[in-house]
Amino acid sequence: MFDLTNLSVHFGPATALREASLTIRPGDRLGIVGESGSGKSMLALCLMGMAPEAATLSGTLTIDGRDMADATERDWQALRARRVAMIFQEPMAALNPLSRVGDTVMDPLRLHLGLSKQAARARALDLFAEVGIPDPEARLRQFPHELSGGQRQRVLIALALACDPDLLIADEPTTALDANVALRITDLLVRLSAERNMALLFISHDLAAVARATSDIAVMYGGDIVERGPTRAVLDSPAHPYTRGLLGARPSATALPRDAKGKRARLPTIPGTVPGMADLPKGCRFAGRCPVELPRCASERPAVTKPGPDRSAICHVPSKEALA
Amino acid sequence: MKRLPVNLLIGAALVLLVIGAAALSLIWTPHDYTEMNIRGKFGPPSELHWLGTDQLGRDVVSQLMAAARNSMAVALAAVLIGGSIGTALGLLASAIGGWVEDLVMRIADIGFAFPALLFAIMLAAVFGPSLTNAILAISFINIPVFARVARASANQIWTREYVTAAQAAGLTRAAISRDHILPNIAAPIIVQATIEFAVAILAEAALSYLGLGAQPPAPSWGRMLSEAQTLMYLAPQLAIYPGLCIVTAVLGFGLLGDGLRDVTDPRLVRER
Amino acid sequence: MTALVEAKSVSRHYRMPRNHLLRAPEMLTAVDSASFTLNRGETLGVVGESGSGKSTLARMVMAFEAPDSGEIRFDGTDIHALGASDLRRMRQRFQMIFQDPFGSLDPRRKIGWSIAEPLRVTQSEAPSHKTAEALEQVGLRAADADKYPHEFSGGQRQRIAIARAIVTRPDLIVADEAVSALDVSVQAQILNLLMDLQDELGLAMLFISHDLAVVASICDQLLVMQHGKTLEYGAATQILNAPAHPYTKSLLTAAGA
Numbered sequence: 001m002f003d004l005t006n007l008s009v010h011f012g013p014a015t016a017l018r019e020a021s022l023t024i025r026p027g028d029r030l031g032i033v034g035e036s037g038s039g040k041s042m043l044a045l046c047l048m049g050m051a052p053e054a055a056t057l058s059g060t061l062t063i064d065g066r067d068m069a070d071a072t073e074r075d076w077q078a079l080r081a082r083r084v085a086m087i088f089q090e091p092m093a094a095l096n097p098l099s100r101v102g103d104t105v106m107d108p109l110r111l112h113l114g115l116s117k118q119a120a121r122a123r124a125l126d127l128f129a130e131v132g133i134p135d136p137e138a139r140l141r142q143f144p145h146e147l148s149g150g151q152r153q154r155v156l157i158a159l160a161l162a163c164d165p166d167l168l169i170a171d172e173p174t175t176a177l178d179a180n181v182a183l184r185i186t187d188l189l190v191r192l193s194a195e196r197n198m199a200l201l202f203i204s205h206d207l208a209a210v211a212r213a214t215s216d217i218a219v220m221y222g223g224d225i226v227e228r229g230p231t232r233a234v235l236d237s238p239a240h241p242y243t244r245g246l247l248g249a250r251p252s253a254t255a256l257p258r259d260a261k262g263k264r265a266r267l268p269t270i271p272g273t274v275p276g277m278a279d280l281p282k283g284c285r286f287a288g289r290c291p292v293e294l295p296r297c298a299s300e301r302p303a304v305t306k307p308g309p310d311r312s313a314i315c316h317v318p319s320k321e322a323l324a
Numbered sequence: 325m326k327r328l329p330v331n332l333l334i335g336a337a338l339v340l341l342v343i344g345a346a347a348l349s350l351i352w353t354p355h356d357y358t359e360m361n362i363r364g365k366f367g368p369p370s371e372l373h374w375l376g377t378d379q380l381g382r383d384v385v386s387q388l389m390a391a392a393r394n395s396m397a398v399a400l401a402a403v404l405i406g407g408s409i410g411t412a413l414g415l416l417a418s419a420i421g422g423w424v425e426d427l428v429m430r431i432a433d434i435g436f437a438f439p440a441l442l443f444a445i446m447l448a449a450v451f452g453p454s455l456t457n458a459i460l461a462i463s464f465i466n467i468p469v470f471a472r473v474a475r476a477s478a479n480q481i482w483t484r485e486y487v488t489a490a491q492a493a494g495l496t497r498a499a500i501s502r503d504h505i506l507p508n509i510a511a512p513i514i515v516q517a518t519i520e521f522a523v524a525i526l527a528e529a530a531l532s533y534l535g536l537g538a539q540p541p542a543p544s545w546g547r548m549l550s551e552a553q554t555l556m557y558l559a560p561q562l563a564i565y566p567g568l569c570i571v572t573a574v575l576g577f578g579l580l581g582d583g584l585r586d587v588t589d590p591r592l593v594r595e596r
Numbered sequence: 597m598t599a600l601v602e603a604k605s606v607s608r609h610y611r612m613p614r615n616h617l618l619r620a621p622e623m624l625t626a627v628d629s630a631s632f633t634l635n636r637g638e639t640l641g642v643v644g645e646s647g648s649g650k651s652t653l654a655r656m657v658m659a660f661e662a663p664d665s666g667e668i669r670f671d672g673t674d675i676h677a678l679g680a681s682d683l684r685r686m687r688q689r690f691q692m693i694f695q696d697p698f699g700s701l702d703p704r705r706k707i708g709w710s711i712a713e714p715l716r717v718t719q720s721e722a723p724s725h726k727t728a729e730a731l732e733q734v735g736l737r738a739a740d741a742d743k744y745p746h747e748f749s750g751g752q753r754q755r756i757a758i759a760r761a762i763v764t765r766p767d768l769i770v771a772d773e774a775v776s777a778l779d780v781s782v783q784a785q786i787l788n789l790l791m792d793l794q795d796e797l798g799l800a801m802l803f804i805s806h807d808l809a810v811v812a813s814i815c816d817q818l819l820v821m822q823h824g825k826t827l828e829y830g831a832a833t834q835i836l837n838a839p840a841h842p843y844t845k846s847l848l849t850a851a852g853a
Contacts (some may be wrong), residue, residue, distance in 0.1 A: 035779035178645035181849035249784035252812035493714035494687035
């Protein structure tokens with residue numbers, strides 16, 4: 001349904017995205033994991049037809065077999081909301097503070113679907129019930145500031161669902177929320193994806209959230225999709241050194257042990273910092289920070305290896321454990 | 325490099341023109357602007373007198389240039405005095421907060437509501453009309469304007485984490501105002517000062533027109549305007565020239581202020 | 597030996613905005629009689645969601661605001677009973693690290709200036725070797741002192757903020773969501789740095805976060821807060837292995853444990 005082939009995004013000499021290929025089918029739940037500058041948000045913007053004007057794109061994006069290379073802004077507008085919708089990290093910033101949340105949800109229903117006021121209202125009530133907003137009648141009349149963070153995110157999900165999209169892109173949807181609320185929002189997104197056979201693209205830096213929300217995962221670093229595969233398999237036996245580093249660096253809700261002298265153990269880290277978009281190594285993007293680096297890594301781009309069923313990694317030395 | 329806004333460029337050009345003329349008049353004018361020549365009154369533009377002469381035969385260009393200098397000096401003094409006092413009050417209100425802030429801002433509200441011209445007339449009635457009193461009156465009306473801008477901007481900076489960090493380090497509120505608040509509110513204050521410069525030029529012209537500002541023979545656009553008024557049918561150009569000068573200066577500083585705000589306030593830029 | 601920080605039944609209430617002209621404004625209890633003891637060189641982790649009162653607790657320990665009841669003793673001294681100038685001098689001994697690495701440094705000041713700021717409170721001429729030393733201790737170069745904050749990444753800025761916090765050789769660092777805004781890999785680097793500095797300088801830390809996984813990894817004691825109340829307080833390993841409160845259990849679930 002959504003098909004990206006070798007999509008690259010350049011800003012002058014800087015590369016934001018390098019030859020990303022991705023297929024999204026109805027009902028897929030795909031997680032995109034990466035840190036700042038990994039290109040994960042750029043990927044989402046490309047799927048929405050919202051890449052910045054300064055960017056040069058190459059490669060192909062097809063939606064339902066249609067090549068979007070020469071799509072106009074008008075074409076994209078017709079696709080957004082109906083085919084692909086998006087929710088964001090900060091629900092307060094995405095809602096008009098002066099507008100009742102009911103109107104915020106009903107307006108696109110009337111505009112895009114041409115529903116009457118009564119029909120839009122009935123539909124909004126259904127949507128609020130579907131996303132688990134209690135007492136929807138009363139909520140319709142409330143303003144964003146009267147709702148909690150979790151309720152606001154539910155309103156935005158209802159808004160995104162208003163025109164029955166085939167793909168919902170959630171960009172860090174739980175990052176601004178408290179831990180318990182984040183869990184419930186994650187579970188809601190999973191349920192909606194299953195019930196509506198709607199594809200979900202769940203973008204997050206939070207591995208625990210991605211593990212819970214998705215069935216497949218793409219790990220991004222420096223504009224490359226460095227590893228892909230079923231979420232469980234990738235997280236259990238990561239093939240790419242970056243994925244391994246990322247998983248190791250995440251504290252695991254246990255106190256680090258102290259040695260005999262009382263000195264605490266340290267967290268495993270990825271050394272160094274992410275280079276700027278223009279300073280990335282030509283070969284493997286992770287070169288220079290990689291613990292198992294070979295001399296050719298910095299200059300020679302690794303081929304795609306298949307560490308397991310439905311899995312791929314771009315690495316000269318993918319983990320033997322994963323390959324076995 | 326970002327493209328500069330058009331209003332900034334036009335404003336800067338007009339301001340440079342006016343300031344250039346004023347600065348030039350310090351060392352050179354085509355003629356002595358006080359030199360009268362009754363036989364040559366109402367002279368048409370000529371090679372000797374580019375814009376002609378007035379009812380007393382004085383060179384109009386020389387008068388306009390000298391008046392520009394006068395106008396700039398009054399506006400500069402008024403904005404500096406009013407701006408310094410107002411900014412200091414705003415910083416103080418923001419640093420102390422509580423009832424002190426309320427009191428300062430309520431007084432500023434009252435000052436803001438008080439008509440400037442009325443205040444100038446009062447000053448003139450009590451102390452007699454003079455350029456100094458005009459400057460004082462214009463300074464005074466600037467105080468609440470700057471107090472408000474300074475306090476509003478300062479309150480924003482006080483919420484920044486680096487200010488909390490400075491408090492954690494043990495800095496006093498006065499030291500924080502000096503080290504962190506003032507440098508970070510400089511941009512909005514400068515923008516406001518530029519806009520108030522335009523207001524001050526207009527106020528000086530109005531006061532001088534009413535005879536409450538520059539006293540003869542000190543040159544002033546406002547006074548030239550009032551003197552020309554009685555001769556409107558005889559020599560309308562004598563009213564038009566100072567009028568154009570006032571418009572140029574006010575428009576120039578106004579546009580420059582707007583333009584500066586556009587480039588220094590990222591919030592406004594993003595909304596475009 | 598007395599504890600470095602001792603909080604005894606500390607409470608803090610806020611007046612809510614008035615809903616009704618004639619009714620008395622409602623009171624919000626931000627912190628409800630919290631007590632804890634923090635020894636030198638140890639870390640107390642405070643975990644809770646937004647509105648749990650954890651930041652208010654931090655602000656009271658930092659003496660930015662005073663408790664309505666109860667007292668906070670720093671090295672035996674009730675910091676809220678100190679006069680303004682005594683408190684300013686005492687502040688050399690407890691410093692703070694903030695969440696936002698982009699907001700905690702004055703954009704108009706070179707970072708050397710910002711790092712030396714706490715030193716200038718007690719000495720008019722801050723020795724530059726102390727700034728250089730602090731920069732090197734956090735893994736930056738002494739020459740970086742002449743750069744401006746915008747020349748650094750988020751993780752580097754957090755290192756600069758830490759350098760400022762340790763430049764006076766304090767006994768206590770209060771870290772309020774100090775790694776929450778950072779990427780996972782940077783987060784681990786900064787947590788390790790904090791532990792290194794703790795070993796090197798014998799710092800005590802009050803480490804506050806909404807993220808139990810982060811807090812758990814570096815603390816000796818744990819205090820779990822919700823709606824201003826202390827749900828659990830005790831040795832971290834004990835609480836993590838056998839959480840007594842269902843809320844703590846749900847936090848553990850959310851952390852992916």
